[in-house]
Amino acid sequence: MSIVSIGIKPKNIIPAEQRLTTALSLDDVDTVLELVPSQFSVDHDFSFDTDLYGSDAHSGPKTGTSNLLITACSSGSIDVVKALLKLGANVHCADHSGKTPLMLAAIKNSIELCKVLIEAGARIGDKDHKGRTACDWAPKQDLKDYLDPYTS
Numbered sequence: 114m115s116i117v118s119i120g121i122k123p124k125n126i127i128p129a130e131q132r133l134t135t136a137l138s139l140d141d142v143d144t145v146l147e148l149v150p151s152q153f154s155v156d157h158d159f160s161f162d163t164d165l166y167g168s169d170a171h172s173g174p175k176t177g178t179s180n181l182l183i184t185a186c187s188s189g190s191i192d193v194v195k196a197l198l199k200l201g202a203n204v205h206c207a208d209h210s211g212k213t214p215l216m217l218a219a220i221k222n223s224i225e226l227c228k229v230l231i232e233a234g235a236r237i238g239d240k241d242h243k244g245r246t247a248c249d250w251a252p253k254q255d256l257k258d259y260l261d262p263y264t265s
Contacts, residue, residue, distance in 0.1 A: 129148055129152050129153070130153075132144060132148065133145065133148045133149070133152075133153060133157075133181070134184065136148070136193075137181065137184045137185050137188060137190060137193060138184075138188050138190075140188070140190040140191075140192055140193055141193075142192045142193055142196050145181075145193050145196055145197070146196055149181065149197070149200060150200060153181070155181065155197060155200040155201050155202045156180055156181070156182075156202060156203050156206065157180060157181055158179065158180050179208060179209075180202075180206055181197055181202060182194065182197050182198075182202040182203065182204070182206055182214050183206060183207075183208045183212075183214060183217065185197060185214075186214040186215075186217035186218050186221070186226065186230070187208075187217045187220075187221075189218075189221045189223055189226060191223070191225055191226050191229060194214070194226060194229055194230070195229055198229070198230075198233045204230055204233045204234050204235045205234075205235070205236065205239070207239075207241070210241055210242050210243075211240070211241035211242035211243075212241045212250075213235065213236075213239050213241075213247070214230050214235060215227060215230045215231070215235040215236075215237065215239070215247045216239075216241060216245070216246070216247045216250045218230055218247070219247040219248070219250040219251040219252075219256060219260065220250050220251075220252070222251065222252050222253050222256055223256075224255070224256055224259050227247070227256065227259065227260065228259075231263060235247075237260055237263040237264050238264060246264070247260055248260045248261065248264060
């Protein structure tokens, strides 16, 4: 699916960064490959004004910065993640709370995405700012079982 096919305005009207973030959320590999690296570094940080991980009643929406790989992993976009890694994205990056792409894949309970990241060199033992690893973030036992052999 491309951003144009769902009725989003043509590229000359939408700013490139907005096109890129929309493409990331829609798993639109073609648009991501069009914009990276022609207009953005593969490790480009961008601002956001909505909460990538969902807001709760206490904190509401958040603002901050993220990068392309973090955003693709948080939305579970396997094809975009593969494309970004092929372009040289840093598999060891982290978001504002220290979560790595692998942790975000674990949160999504995606064994396939975890496999892609591990094959790209993601470190299972990395910890976020609260000391949690990807295994700690895995919501289901089958994913914990998949990740566990890599921790030793």
